[in-house]
Amino acid sequence: MTQDELKKAVAQAALEEVKKIIDKDSIAGVGTGSTANFFIDALATIKLDFDGAVASSEATRERLQAHGITVYDLNGVGTVPVYVDGADEVNGRLHMVKGGGGALTREKIIGAASQTFICIADESKQVDILGGFPLPVEVIPMARSYVARELVKMGANPMYREDFVTDNGNVILDLYNFPIDNPLTIEQKINNITGVVTNGLFAMRPADILLLGCADGVKSLKAK
Ligand SMILES: O=C[C@H](O)[C@H](O)[C@H](O)COP(=O)(O)O
Known part of the structure; x- marks a missing residue:
């Protein structure tokens, strides 16, 4: 199976999980990225069976709306x-x-506001120790150099993501070669640096279910 076929399979498996949870009045939280895009396309097939969605990015909002799915502001919907x-x-x-x-x-805000967080990923994303993928840190633009110096003191190698502005008008520092042996502590420590909006570690609010696309099918995993 190609990586896209694995992503499509986990997106379809997620739809089956979501169907068990939502009803006509429900709002679904929807993430961002290529795997989430397959989920959006799957979700569109049941768009008459739920009220609408909250979107974790402008790109996701646009894709949901293009499918005719109503997108709500998180402030107006309460717990997702x-x-x-x-x-x-x-x-x-x-x-x-x-x-x-x-x-x-x-993504972190909607994750925090949600009762059940379903992570969908192909098997290439499964690791023993986080940090092989550069950890993104969203930073208020004027704090970029200060935050970078503080991250260096923590042993990280921050790289400014050039020509990129987040949906919130901020910048990103990506931390390369930064093995994350204690995700809970590192998530909080980075978030405590003044000028950091948040970082891309999701340990304080992990996923509840992982649907992992593997060559021999989709595995449903819970936290060990
Ligand atoms: O900001 C992007 C999101 O965190 C995505 O969930 C993450 O990057 C995974 O994206 P993809 O499904 O395209 O690998």
Whole structure:
């Protein structure tokens, strides 16, 4: 199977999970990225069976609306019953690195506001130790140099993501060669640097279910 076929298979499996949770009045939380895009296309096939969605990025909002799905502001909807999103890396405890596409902050907000977080990924994303994928940190633009110096003190190698602005008007520093041995501590430590909006580690709010696309089928995994 190609990587896209694996992504499509996990997106379809996520739709089956979501159907068990949502009803006519429900709002679904929708993530960002190529795997989430397959999920959006799958979700569109049941668009008459739920009320609408909250989107973790402008790109996702546009794709949902193009399918005729109503997109709500998170402020108006309260707790979200289910959130489906991809990941750049995921470990056995369902901690994730996210934000390769720069959508980490809105993703983290919707994840935090959701009752069930379903991570959808192909098997290339499964790792023992997070950090092989550069960890994104969203930063207020005027704080970029200060935050970079503080990250260097933590042993990281921050690289400014050039020509990129987040949906929130901020910049991204990507941390290369930064093995994440204690995701919970590192997530909080980076977030404590003044000028950081958030970082792409999802350990304080891990996924509840991982649907992993493998050559021999989709596996449904819970945190170890
Ligand atoms: O900002 C982007 C998101 O965190 C995505 O969930 C992540 O980058 C995975 O994207 P993809 O499914 O395209 O690999």
